[in-house]
Structures are given as structure tokens and as C-alpha cells.
Amino acid sequence: MGDGQMLQVKKVRKSFGGINAVDDCSLTVAEQSVTGLIGPNGAGKSTLFNLVAGLYRPDDGAIWFNQRRIDGWPPYEIVRLGLTKTWQIPHELRNMTVLENLVLAAKRNSGEHLLNVVFLPGQVKRDETAWRARAREVLKLTQLEALANEHAKGLSGGQKKLLELARALMTDPTLVLLDEPVAGVNPTLAASLMDLIERLRQEGRTFFLIEHDMNVVMNRCDRVIVMHQGHVIADGTPASVKANPAVIESYLGG
Amino acid sequence: MAVDTGILINVGFYVSFSIIFAILALGFNLQWGFTGLFNAGIAGFFLIGAYTAAIAITPYAPPSTGYPGHLGGYQLPLAIGALLAMLVSGLTAAVVALPTVRLRADYLAIATIAFAEVVRTVAINLEPITAGTIGIVGIPHLLEFSGPNAAFLNMATVVGVGALILLGLFFGLHYIVESPWGRVLRAIREDEEATMALGKNTFLYKIQVFAIGGALMGLAGWLFAVTLLYIEPSGSFAPAITFSVWVMVIVGGAGNLRGAMVGAFVVYGLEWLSVQLKDLAPDFLKEAIPYLRLVVVGFLLIILIILRPEGILREKKRVLR
Secondary structure (H helix, E strand, O other): OOOOEEEEEEEEEEEEOOEEEEEEEEEEEEOOOEEEEEOOOOOOHHHHHHHHHOOOOOOEEEEEEOOEEOOOOOHHHHHHHOEEEOOOOOOOOOOOEHHHHHHHOOOOOHHHOHHHHHHOHHHHHHHHHHHHHHHHHHHHHOOOHHHOOOEHHHOOHHHHHHHHHHHHHHOOOOEEEEEOOOOOOOHHHHHHHHHHHHHHHHOOOEEEEEOOOHHHHHHHOOEEEEEEOOEEEEEEOHHHHHHOHHHHHHHHOO | OOOOOHHHHHHHHHHHHHHHHHHHHHHHHHHHHHOOOOOOOHHHHHHHHHHHHHHHHOOOOOOEOOEOOOOOOOOOOHHHHHHHHHHHHHHHHHHHHHHHOOOOHHHHHHHHHHHHHHHHHHHHHOHHHHOOOOOEOOOOOOOOOOOOOHHHHHHHHHHHHHHHHHHHHHHHHHHHHOOHHHHHHHHHHHOHHHHHOOOOOHHHHHHHHHHHHHHHHHHHHHHHHHHHOOEOOOOOOOHHHHHHHHHHHHHHOOOOHHHHHHHHHHHHHHHHHHHHHHHHOOHHHHOOHHHHHHHHHHHHHHHHHHHOOOOOOOOOOOOOO
């Protein structure tokens, strides 16, 4: 990385009907940081994540990831570059097991191409075995191993959040966008989840997360970005953001 | 020495048509049961396969008094006819999928049922190629037999070849749907957006699935042509065929290959039984039997959906090791 920026969002705009959900939004996320994104409901945070992940196409502006301009790219190409997002409302694959959910997320699994399935069964088998082993490691990291062969629909809300993170890790991302990773997760589990994120950051990954739990945001993030009505109104250390009058007025409250 | 093979031929008729429906059901099951693509144009792909095969394998049929004639005279080997039927149906399915497969489920159904009706209307009206409403006659038997047992031997051949094809399809499909490729299909069915966000080009998978399913329906069309030796566009390829296949997959169990086949044998079995019963039933019931069958199928479907919505054979949980 030349300038140490993992993600750069430049003057991005996205409107739905007459509403500018994201409006002239510019921000950066530093490499190997844990950066928080906060703001009132409807501020455009989840929309911004969807724009970055390629699920929406911006009306205007540019998005750079790892020195590459990615706006307009399809989501599956963006994931392959190493940028994965999780969902605020879990999108577990309901009638598939937890382990299947994880193995599916593996990158470059040769058996996902039909021609390989037919003509290279040996390689397909080797890849699949390796990815299953990796999936079990990730399940251990995220404390889901006991649920490996349960249907994902049977998980509790908090467990589904863990599954979201586990699945994202299977894509071997350099940047992970986490949409409310600890919402609905009990406090002890939330703490160990954030410890895990800290460990993964030390391994070299970058995290950009939306969270309403101020305990997490203030203690776990290096930097906090505040959005309001589609654009950034504050950006800085947790302490400076906490003291910012505009942030107190629009979000934190007096 | 002629043996009384009437009953066996009758049962063979049931088995051979159940096999044809089972192949259609396997194609639809791949598209809908595994991938969530609700194809409402099954009859159209079935028709394309049947006509492609019939045109490829029949002898020259020029216009004459009482018969308009049709394209053909190629007299290709029957196996080539089967391959062509699969190829043309499969390619058509891929082309149909290109603009429609991005549509939401209900719009995909509308678009594909319209496609099937267009295909059927073309088959009715494009007389120089299809012989119009009269249809294509003179389709050769799989093997030519003569003598008193010819009818039985013909039926036995159709059943044997059909059973071998069905068995091959079952193992082939099992191998691909239980592969990582098949896992992506199920993921698309569960949540396409999430699957895309996990790095899969879901559009490509959906095109592949539509093409493979269409090719299977084309193969069923070929088998239909060489079983009945005669095809016409009005009844055999009506939307009711599509609806029957849906019922078979729902009854048998979506997302389960055995289920789709069991569904075909059960639901077509009811139709066949109703025809048999017609001969045994008292006079006042005779005329009502075909309609009673529809009532029975309807009731069966309602009861099944309430008591066992996943079908007779439910989709298994895949426990990975």
C-alpha cells in the first residue's frame, strides 16, 4: 500500500427516488485499522456499505479499494479482490448447514466450476477437503464448532451474527465491512468477538464497522467516522468524535 | 407362438410415460428444486426436443393429399437425434435464460409460460416444417421387430432404453448436484444476493442450470417421440404438461432427485389408473373418471402441502465430514 489507505470513498452519491441516501460522501479507511462508522438511523451507513461492496451502483463519485477503482464492479469481483461485507440482518443460507455456509464462501474452490467437477475430480476433491478443514478452523475461532452440522435457520440471532463473520473470514478478506457485528450478541460473546477482530487486525486485516454499541465503538475503534443525512459530519479519534458538538446533537445526545 | 402380452404392454405404457415425465421432473427439479428458478415453460422445451428429434430421424415426408409434409428426410441415427434434441433444447433454454433469468421468480414464470405458448403456436402454424396441427408421423421405432410379439418387444425396448437413460441421469445429476457446483445452486435458491456477496457469479450459474434443465427436457421430448412414434402440438405440449411436472416435483420432493422421480411415477400412475378404471367402473361413473382423477390429484396436493410441504422424499441435510 502506497499511502496506507485501504479504502477511499470520493464524493459518492446514491439516491432512491427523491431521497439522497448517500450524498457527496467522502471518507477513507486506513490499512490495518479498526474504523467505526456511526450515525443516526437513516444516515446512509448501510447504503454506503452496499455501495462499497458492489450491491448498489453509485450515481456519482468513485470508490477505490487497495489502489483499484471498484465502483460499478459486480459484488463477486469485489469479494475476489479481498473486500467482503456482512449483513445487518443476517443473510444465512437457511436450509444449508453452518459448515456448508462457510465452505460455500471459500475463494477459488475448483469444484464450483462444472467442467472441473466433470474432468478434474481429483483436484476438486483436494480443494474441497482443504476448504472443509479451513472452515472448521474458522468455526473454532468464532465458537460455532458445535453447530457445524446444524441448519443455519436453527441458529439464534446472535449465532447468526457469528456466522456472518465466520463466512466473511472464509473469503480471506483484506478489508471486512461489518454491519452491526455485535447487535443481539450477549456481552461476553460480543467481547470475545471484538477480541477476535483485534487479533485478525494484528494479522494484517482491516475492519470497517457500523455499530450502535458505543462501548464497542469508543474502546475498540482507532478511528470513528460519523455520518448524518448521507454525508460525513465528523471523523477522528473516538475521544474527539465524542466531544464534537455536531455529533452530540445529531446522534449521541446530551 | 404369440403370448398374451396385452397387460404387459399396458404396464409398459405406464412405465415408459412415467420415465418421460421423470426426466422432465429431473430437469425442472434442477432448475426449481435446487436453484429456485421457476420455469413455467417446460412444455416448450419438451416440444423443441420432440420436434428436433422427429425431424432429424424420420424418412422423407413430402406433401401429399391429406398430409402437408414436414421438414426432414435426414434419417439420422436415433442416438444422434437424441443428442440434437438435447442440444437444440439446451441452447434455446440458455438463450431464453439470458434476458429472463434476472427477473424475479413470478416474472420468470410469466416470461417462460409465454415462451412455451409461442413455441407451440409456431409448431401449429409453421406447417412446412412441422406439418401443422396434424403433426409428424412415421417416427421410427428404437429397434425394428416383426412377428406376433413385435408390439411387446417394441414396448420392452422403449422401457429398457428409458430406464437406462433415467438411471444414467440419476447418477450423473447426483454427482454434479452434490459437488461444490451444486452447493452454489442451493445457495442461490436460499439467497441470491448473499451468494453474490460471497463471490459467486450467480448469473452464470443460472444460465448453466437453465441450459442443462432444458437439455433434459429435450431428451424427454426425444424419448416421447420414439415411444409414441407420432407427435402433434395441440395436446402433448399444452401447458397442462408443465403443470403436471410441477405437481410431480412438489409431491415427490423438491431438491431431491429420487423425489422428483417418485413424484413422476406416483402422479402419472394416478392418470394411468384412472384410464384403467374406466373399463372396470360402472356405467354411470365411466364418463366421470378422468375428472375424478383431477379431483383426487388436487386433494392429494392440498393434503400433502398441509401435512408434508417438503414432499414424499424431503431434501436431506448434507452433513460434511
